[in-house]
Amino acid sequence: xxxxxxxxxxxxxxxxxxTVSYVLSGNRRISEATRARVERxxxxxxxxxxxxxxxxxxxxxxVIALADPLYDWSxxxxxxxxxxxxxxxxxxxxxxxxxxGWNVILITGGGxxxxxxxxxxxxxxxxxxxxxVRVNDERLKLVERxxxxxxxxxxxxxxxxxxxxxxxxxxxxxLCVEHLVGLGHRHIGLLASPPGTFEKGLGYAxxxxxxxxxxxxxxxxxxxxxxxxxxTEGAQVAxxxxxxxxxALSALIxxxxxxxxxxxxxxxxxxxxxxxxLSVVVIGWSGLTKxxxxxxxxxxxxxxEMASAAVELLARGGSAELLPAVLVEGGTxxxxxxxxxxxxxxxxxxxxxxxxxxxRRGRYPQ
Amino acid sequence: xxxxxxxxxxxxxxxxxxTVSYVLSGNRRISEATRARVERxxxxxxxxxxxxxxxxxxxxxxVIALADPLYDWSxxxxxxxxxxxxxxxxxxxxxxxxxxGWNVILITGGGxxxxxxxxxxxxxxxxxxxxxVRVNDERLKLVERxxxxxxxxxxxxxxxxxxxxxxxxxxxxxLCVEHLVGLGHRHIGLLASPPGTFEKGLGYAxxxxxxxxxxxxxxxxxxxxxxxxxxTEGAQVAxxxxxxxxxALSALIxxxxxxxxxxxxxxxxxxxxxxxxLSVVVIGWSGLTKxxxxxxxxxxxxxxEMASAAVELLARGGSAELLPAVLVEGGTxxxxxxxxxxxxxxxxxxxxxxxxxxxRRGRYPQ
DNA sequence: CTGAAAGCGCTTACAG
DNA sequence: CTGAAAGCGCTTACAG
Numbered sequence: 001x002x003x004x005x006x007x008x009x010x011x012x013x014x015x016x017x018x019t020v021s022y023v024l025s026g027n028r029r030i031s032e033a034t035r036a037r038v039e040r041x042x043x044x045x046x047x048x049x050x051x052x053x054x055x056x057x058x059x060x061x062x063v064i065a066l067a068d069p070l071y072d073w074s075x076x077x078x079x080x081x082x083x084x085x086x087x088x089x090x091x092x093x094x095x096x097x098x099x100x101g102w103n104v105i106l107i108t109g110g111g112x113x114x115x116x117x118x119x120x121x122x123x124x125x126x127x128x129x130x131x132x133v134r135v136n137d138e139r140l141k142l143v144e145r146x147x148x149x150x151x152x153x154x155x156x157x158x159x160x161x162x163x164x165x166x167x168x169x170x171x172x173x174x175l176c177v178e179h180l181v182g183l184g185h186r187h188i189g190l191l192a193s194p195p196g197t198f199e200k201g202l203g204y205a206x207x208x209x210x211x212x213x214x215x216x217x218x219x220x221x222x223x224x225x226x227x228x229x230x231x232t233e234g235a236q237v238a239x240x241x242x243x244x245x246x247x248a249l250s251a252l253i254x255x256x257x258x259x260x261x262x263x264x265x266x267x268x269x270x271x272x273x274x275x276x277x278l279s280v281v282v283i284g285w286s287g288l289t290k291x292x293x294x295x296x297x298x299x300x301x302x303x304x305e306m307a308s309a310a311v312e313l314l315a316r317g318g319s320a321e322l323l324p325a326v327l328v329e330g331g332t333x334x335x336x337x338x339x340x341x342x343x344x345x346x347x348x349x350x351x352x353x354x355x356x357x358x359x360r361r362g363r364y365p366q
Numbered sequence: 367x368x369x370x371x372x373x374x375x376x377x378x379x380x381x382x383x384x385t386v387s388y389v390l391s392g393n394r395r396i397s398e399a400t401r402a403r404v405e406r407x408x409x410x411x412x413x414x415x416x417x418x419x420x421x422x423x424x425x426x427x428x429v430i431a432l433a434d435p436l437y438d439w440s441x442x443x444x445x446x447x448x449x450x451x452x453x454x455x456x457x458x459x460x461x462x463x464x465x466x467g468w469n470v471i472l473i474t475g476g477g478x479x480x481x482x483x484x485x486x487x488x489x490x491x492x493x494x495x496x497x498x499v500r501v502n503d504e505r506l507k508l509v510e511r512x513x514x515x516x517x518x519x520x521x522x523x524x525x526x527x528x529x530x531x532x533x534x535x536x537x538x539x540x541l542c543v544e545h546l547v548g549l550g551h552r553h554i555g556l557l558a559s560p561p562g563t564f565e566k567g568l569g570y571a572x573x574x575x576x577x578x579x580x581x582x583x584x585x586x587x588x589x590x591x592x593x594x595x596x597x598t599e600g601a602q603v604a605x606x607x608x609x610x611x612x613x614a615l616s617a618l619i620x621x622x623x624x625x626x627x628x629x630x631x632x633x634x635x636x637x638x639x640x641x642x643x644l645s646v647v648v649i650g651w652s653g654l655t656k657x658x659x660x661x662x663x664x665x666x667x668x669x670x671e672m673a674s675a676a677v678e679l680l681a682r683g684g685s686a687e688l689l690p691a692v693l694v695e696g697g698t699x700x701x702x703x704x705x706x707x708x709x710x711x712x713x714x715x716x717x718x719x720x721x722x723x724x725x726r727r728g729r730y731p732q
Numbered sequence: 733c734t735g736a737a738a739g740c741g742c743t744t745a746c747a748g
Numbered sequence: 749c750t751g752a753a754a755g756c757g758c759t760t761a762c763a764g
Contacts, residue, residue, distance in 0.1 A: 048487025121414030
């Protein structure tokens, strides 16, 4: 049985269609008696307005699109952290949208954004959230010449007028370095996100890299960093390179919750005890690591909150929002000071200030 | 700038709107010259038909809904395998839908399927794919009294007229048991999916359990099984129980790709070498385990293929499809025969026959 | 081979 | 406080 129409509801309630419409929208004062009759009819007929008709007339759909290219997925290069991270964002967006009464069309695949163009052009959605915006991303251009509001979930590497929500990866890198330096570490390595994230020009990869590098340099310390594929081999290769570059490495900053298992396993294989021989700080979504023993010293990337903030930015407007980084101490970092030494006070604050979307040089690691 | 309308395209091409429409749909012979002019106008104006108007007139939307309740997600009990598995299904569905020119609305959250009802009632979608159908699932009832075609991705535990796609978990359980028994194992345990999957009446949990149990029983062997939460503690608790019940356990059948890391770690902690002391067979999506060393002996749950099959079933109609189980030998199973003993021939075939959707007793483990 | 007209189911000015 | 009418942008019989 196809759904009832507004005219049927009207007849059933003994009113005109417009009155039903006004009861539904609340755009007109309706007498209590009439409203009750109409609402009863709606319930009895199980009436649900036709979305297409409504969108044609009202010019809105209460649907937004979430465009997540998921680079490499279809080619089979399925990246664990990639997927895990994405799942949190995707469900975060869907949940937040539902709270506003919006549905979400999920668009995957890169390929120039043809699918996005179709959905936007066909006025199928009232708004658009872009994930994984890369350098020279066609979707950004599409959005700039379109009337459909859009928000980037993740700060684009290039200057753009498109509003964005992101996590303060610069603050995160700084906090990690300052925490380790404050405990006496002098040889600190960065296990960064996969090479592809740098090649694609994904903002967070570069921002974290540069932040760790510059904070170390400001402290007069050398920087050691390697992008790492999220695989056993990836962990091995990156660790080999880091320890070859600096055999005295005493601490590691790790980007990505998906790297943790692999890394811990690999360190164990190498006989490195955490934190006795090597301190580890993780920057990643804690949703998937909070059950890990020992508790990780980490900076949480609040994926669900970011997703929700993106939806709110779409709804309310605004230009940018950077969620602050907070370092949570766990059991994977040890002091690297000779016994009996007093801790040197550091300038570390527990929370990063929201830094301005500054400095967007195009420099890639190596 | 809002998108062009069909009337503007028509004017630009010097034809009537209906002609533009017919060029677009191919439902009428059009002279070559006219078609060329119209197509040029479409291109020049960047015309994209208004989705709402089209759905109002044509009675279809080229959108389907994917309803994935994701039980426990929002409550914070984020289950690794849960998420991982889901991601594969979700993206599999979206990709397959796009191949048919369909967009996908993703609906999360359980709660009686109110969101599903709204989308279906509003005729926003041409079809519906249900994930994680549980016992007494309201969505199933909704679907049965609605005109919108639906497919369950995962066989419902209860009899239903709703078509479904699933993996042959019964065959998978049988193959695993027969493989192990064929190699001389006599004390075999099942590390099953989390307790919640049994409580919710998710079909795959029960079907695998019963299959392993009955295959063992037919071979005259005892059955040992435990549902396990996907966490370090979950693995510990289940292993404790299994080994307490049968200290001579020589082989483990494990359900879920997300359990592997945790299990291996825990076994190592207990000094159990795989496969020297304990053989392990995994039933799970290989997309996320194929890089694991040593290569797992496993039965692949082909999540992407299942997702694609569900979309095709929705498109073409039909009643049910069960993808066959195949056991792939890796390095995690050893023979359990005294040296010098000949291998006993088994009746194991490498591939399960598609079993009929038989036997749906409501029996739960324990 | 092409066009003029009706109508899909809503919402919202315009009237009373 | 409520109704009759126009019109959103399409598609498809109906005409020629």
